[in-house]
Amino acid sequence: MIREKVKEILSQIPQNIILLAATKGRSVEEIEEAIEGGIKFIGENYVQEAEKKFLKIGRRVKWHMIGHLQTNKVKKAIEIFDMIETVDSIKLAKEIDKEAKKRNIIYPVLIEINSGKEHQKTGVFPEDAENLIYEISKYENIKIEGLMTMGPVVEKPEDIRPYFKLTKELFEKFKRLNLPNVEMKYLSMGMTDTWRIAIEEGANIIRIGTGIFGPRRGG
Ligand SMILES: *Cc1c(COP(=O)(O)O)cnc(C)c1O
Numbered sequence: 532m533i534r535e536k537v538k539e540i541l542s543q544i545p546q547n548i549i550l551l552a553a554t555k556g557r558s559v560e561e562i563e564e565a566i567e568g569g570i571k572f573i574g575e576n577y578v579q580e581a582e583k584k585f586l587k588i589g590r591r592v593k594w595h596m597i598g599h600l601q602t603n604k605v606k607k608a609i610e611i612f613d614m615i616e617t618v619d620s621i622k623l624a625k626e627i628d629k630e631a632k633k634r635n636i637i638y639p640v641l642i643e644i645n646s647g648k649e650h651q652k653t654g655v656f657p658e659d660a661e662n663l664i665y666e667i668s669k670y671e672n673i674k675i676e677g678l679m680t681m682g683p684v685v686e687k688p689e690d691i692r693p694y695f696k697l698t699k700e701l702f703e704k705f706k707r708l709n710l711p712n713v714e715m716k717y718l719s720m721g722m723t724d725t726w727r728i729a730i731e732e733g734a735n736i737i738r739i740g741t742g743i744f745g746p747r748r749g750g
Contacts, residue, residue, distance in 0.1 A: 533561060536743045537568030540726075544737070548730060551595060553722070553740035555580065556747050559587045565743055566592060574738050578604040578611070585611045597679070597719075597738060599653045602626040609638055616641040616679040616719055616736075619655045624667040631672035637712075639676045641719055642667075644701060646694035647683035654680065660701055661708075668710040675710075677717030678702050679736075688724045695720050695732035702733070 540550055551572040552565045562573065562584065573588075575581035576598025585594065596608055596615040605626040608615060618624055618640045631638040642664060645654030655663050664675060678701060682694035698720060706715040721729020723742035730737065741747065 533564040533744060534568035537565050537570055540739065540742065541569050544726075544730065547735060549717075549736045551597075551719075551736055551738045552743050553597065553738045554584070554744075555598070555740065557740075557744050559584055561744055562588060570743075572736075574616070575612075578608050581611050582607065595736075606630050609634070614639045614641065614676070617643040617653065618667070618675075619643045619645070619653055619663075621663065621666050624670060624673060628670035628672045637672055637674050639674050640667075641677045641679040641717060642675060644678050644680040644698050646680045646698050649683055652681070657697060657701060661705065664705055664708075664713060665710065668712045670712065673712060675713040675715075677715050677719065678705075679717075679719035681722075682720070682725070685725075688728055691725045692728050692732065695725075695729055695734070699733040 549572050551574045552570045553574045554562050555576040572593045572595060574595045574597035593613045594611055596612040596617060600608055600615060600617055602623055609630050627638055643654035644660055645652050645656055648656055667673060667675060678698055680698040682691045685691050702715055702718050717736050718734050719736035720734045721737040723739050726737040726739060
């Protein structure tokens with residue numbers, strides 16, 4: 532089933548769009564099946580959970596951090612993940628820069644936009660994003676490669692469209708700034724119920740969990 536679901540989604544999206552499997556709570560066996568179906572990118576929300584799975588799956592796929600990251604987990608995170616999609620503060624960026632410097636690498640990140648401006652959620656507010664990107668662009672061991680957004684929980688999928696539109700507008704605006712260490716390449720938005728709308732609005736990474744693996748156990 533998982534294998535077929537992946538193939539079905541892949542057949543419906545253009546080649547240039549990355550289908551990232553959101554694998555929180557899923558077993559290594561389930562992930563293996565998704566890989567057999569053609570998954571090349573995995574998104575995990577927690578460093579510890581990712582670490583366990585990484586030991587078994589390794590670098591056959593690209594690993595993206597899609598959950599909120601605490602600064603004390605940065606060192607471990609950049610060992611595992613190929614990209615952190617959820618940078619939303621200078622404090623976090625500074626820590627990533629420090630660890631990347633030690634390893635002599637330039638580490639790619641996306642900036643998470645809190646497009647619904649929900650106070651309980653992570654991500655930088657749209658109006659604060661430019662300043663954050665400007666500040667992070669000064670760090671030499673980080674490369675900003677785009678934006679990510681979740682958007683609010685909506686009743687009808689169509690209701691998410693304005694939040695995706697807003698994030699795409701920011702994406703284009705930041706591209707025009709031509710800042711050092713900033714190359715707006717990836718726009719990560721859209722999940723199981725909203726990925727079609729996200730692609731219409733310019734996403735080139737879609738993050739799908741339930742649509743591949745089925746409902747999450749235990750809620
Ligand atoms: C779980 C998760 C997804 C996938 O959500 P589904 O509705 O299961 O497709 C996407 N992005 C993030 C950040 C997630 O935590």
